[in-house]
Amino acid sequence: MADNNGLSRRDFLKTTGIATGALVGGGIIGGLVGYNVNKTGGKVEHTETHGGGNAATQDINRGLMFFTNQNEFHVLSQAVERIFPEDDLGPGALGLGVPYFIDNQLAGNYGSNAKEYMQGPFFAGESTQGYQSRLTRAEIFRHGIAKMDEEAQKRFKKGFAELEGKQMDEILTAFQKNEIDMKGVASEFFFKLLRTATLEGAYSDPIYNGNVNMDGWRMKGFPGHQMAYINVIEDEKYQKIEPKSISSMQH
Template sequence: MTNEKKGLSRRDFLKTTGIATGALVGGGVIGGLIGYNAKKDGKTTTDTNAVGGHEAAAVRGLMFFTNQQDFHVLSQAVERIFPEDDLGPGAIGLGVPYFIDNQLAGNYGSNAREYMQGPFFAGEATQGYQSRLTRAEIFRQGIARMEEEAQKRYQKGFAELDGGQMDEILTSFQKNEVEMKGVSSEFFFRLLRQATLDGAYADPIYNGNANMDGWRMKGFPGHQMAYINVIEEEKFQKIEPKSISSMQH
């Protein structure tokens, strides 16, 4: 988790998490294709909505969250993990909350394509998915627990806290200091962090990475048809990124 007070920039965060090595997260990893809007020039169409006091450009409409307050908690949490800075937009600006919402409404949230039969045992940190709960159930419980922690510690809703207070609560989840049922809070934090990165760098057809700004911050070209025109160039090539949607026209 990034911590602005400790001077950890997003650039440092990307380096230390391995994302800067070029191992980008593909949208297909986190679930099935979600509906999208695309112009014929390959850019996703966007509207501007206020999410928790921030402007977000993403495909509109919630598919999983029915409580707007829960969506605000999610939005503020992912923004703390991937904050806006001088390099570009943060999670909210990239539409990550909408990405996670849409994914939770599909196979990712229901674990429909995964083996979910017992027996269930507490997994080690090095093991994969071990909970009897689906991701949708884990996210619902995790968001409710974040709100409860905020009320208990500060007598405010999570979305009303300042950045340092949000970080304190998120760090408690990361350190497995918050009690959850059927899953550890540390595992919930890992899911939340990974989903945040997925939404920031997945192809925009999955409703995150708005306007491909996540790719632009990394200089990643997205899905090009070919590189034959620049393959022999010695200088670094700055290429305007393209979404999969541009290949369908």
């Protein structure tokens, strides 16, 4: 369904390269924030959605590994749903399990930057220079989520998770435009991390607790991890292949 600008999420994915397999970077002003969200501009209730279909893709751990504060997790959940919303094409970030994917990643090497050089000197870098912060990703996410809540209280006298959709978009856009003061990292960089992690959770293999029921792949027509294509490689017709997770190879 088209939004007020006459563009659907399908159109957006095509024009930015996502539909062809290339994830967009964080530099596009507006990005996916509020794009065709919820049609009424309201917030999305936080519910666990497991999808249907292949039971093997659902036998995954839904427990939190990083977030011990439920409010932090709810703020994250509402933010990622605004970035990757549900629409008529399929589920959004909540339905795809993206908050759990991010939680699990933050609890591991991704969150601790365990395999990256994290020594000084630390200088404020340009937006094109990549990771420049002394903070780990886990620290950046925790700081960024707290700042989102703080900004919501300043602007609207409510917590971020209690805001209407357009109010959330206003705050997320302020982060993207680097208008929010954060310590040890630029708010623009936090937004890029959040947005990139959202897309990764939507399109990762379900064994990492995102892309529930492989619905992210289905929206793109991506076949996942097939053992072989020898039976169709010479067929000139378009092949619509049911996606498979790595987990299917373990049986």
